[in-house]
Amino acid sequence: MNVARRLLGLVWLAGALALGTGTAQAHPHVWITATSELIYAPDGAITGVRHAWTFDDMFSTYTLQGIETKTKGVYSREELSSLAQTNVESLKEFKFFTFAKADGKKEKFEEPVDYFLEYKDAALTLHFTLPLKTPLKSKELALEVFDPEFFIDFKFADKDPVRLVGAPAACQMKFQRPNDGSANAQKLGEQTFLSGENSNFGMMFANKITVECP
């Protein structure tokens, strides 16, 4: 049956294309190399997170478009101050791509403080501190840094990605990078969907920092 065969071919093609379009999702347009510091108060409570995010070549250039400087190609901290302001204001919409949980409970951050931009080796680095709404003395703190839309690819620096500053000696920090492709393919089994903890599996692609203080 000629028509039927042609039709089946077409259905197959449509299916293949649909699958292709469905899975070839968004890809990042911005790359950030990050380092983070968890800041502790003298009494052992964590007060906030200090990020340093270095943007990739192309995005750094894009962001610097139209910024006036005294010397061409040299950007002082003052000349970049209004841009830094814009950055932290825009980041608010995305919750600063920083998601904290203390003993399983979501925690909120205040507006960023001490923010500034630094230009070095053709790349911009945004420094800012996110104070926690309330300083915490939790047993377990989980911090995730990622863009759920994957427009920005967060990669933590190879050297000293995360540091604890002033933390009690007993606190132990674990840092987990997003899984690479091969690990995911195996992990995305039924377990992912059955286990309640992993049900929000966008989190699986996050950079995950866990601090345990007994």
Add this chain to the structure above:
Amino acid sequence: MTPKSPSRFMSGLAICATAAGVILIFDGTMHVLLAQTPFGGPRPTAEPQVGGIVGWLLARQSEFYREMSSAIRAAKSDGSAVWTLLAISFAYGIFHAAGPGHGKAVISSYLVANQETARRGIVLSFASALMQSLVAVVMVAICAWLLNASAKTMCGAEKAIEIVSYALIAAFGARLVWTKGGGFMRALQAPRPALAMASAGHGHGHDHHHHHDHDHGPDQHVHDEHCGHSHGPEPSELAGPSGWRRGFGAIFAVGIRPCSGAILVLVFALAQGLFWAGIAATFVMGLGTAITVATIAVVAVSAKDLARRLSAGTEGGGTLVMRGVEFGAAGLVLLFGVGLLFGYLAAERVTCL
């Protein structure tokens, strides 16, 4: 052309073919819809780092994009690197269009809703990609090159254009729903025996029930023996000026929103003093995009076409099915527009940080 009494098998096939056409559009809807959870929490983005072939494709896409900046830098000292840049841009365009873009979904839905030909699907795909490239180039040329505006200003412009584009899609969809809704209602009310009789050359009163909003006089019709079947409009009707004008409405609504990636590449090229290379890369990227979108559009149109031919024998029922599919596709265009406009659907984010 079609058997008088089609088997159940054939009607089953017709439904399958229709489904195939709809899948493409549905898929487009779903992955824009899925991009956002209604709970306001972080969106479960499953795809970014999946393994296997798809993971590989995705990684390639990402790589192509990243290679563009080094290719532009290289082109500063070595002119032949421009060819590398163009090759990368082309490949990136092809891969990128397979991504979440709502444009592809809107164009396919429009084609299905409007009984368009595959040829026109290809033309529209290329025209909208060309327009997208053009808007990106003009925007960067005016904002960055002429006015030396800041990234913040450009991002504001991008956001404004985005809203205009979504509003246009919604308006366009509303118009489609209005016209297609009429056809669907008439097909619902049309007594089936009368439609079948039309094949005998009588029921001229029903002839136009299955035609929609083509602005043509009745004399343009060929009242031959298959008039009573749910055939599509004659090619001459499609090629009419009003049809093209409608098509341009679709490409304008979709193509007016530039791609964030193109803007980044253009500004970067401008900063390197190689704006022309950025422009060339943008257009080559658009060419790659057009090829992918055209492929998808052709498949959508062919699937519907086959469904139409197969269901043509089902004594009027086919008309109902096809009008229903068109009405549904028109509704999708409207939903896309409204959803994007009010933020229920997420498109590629504009570059504002």
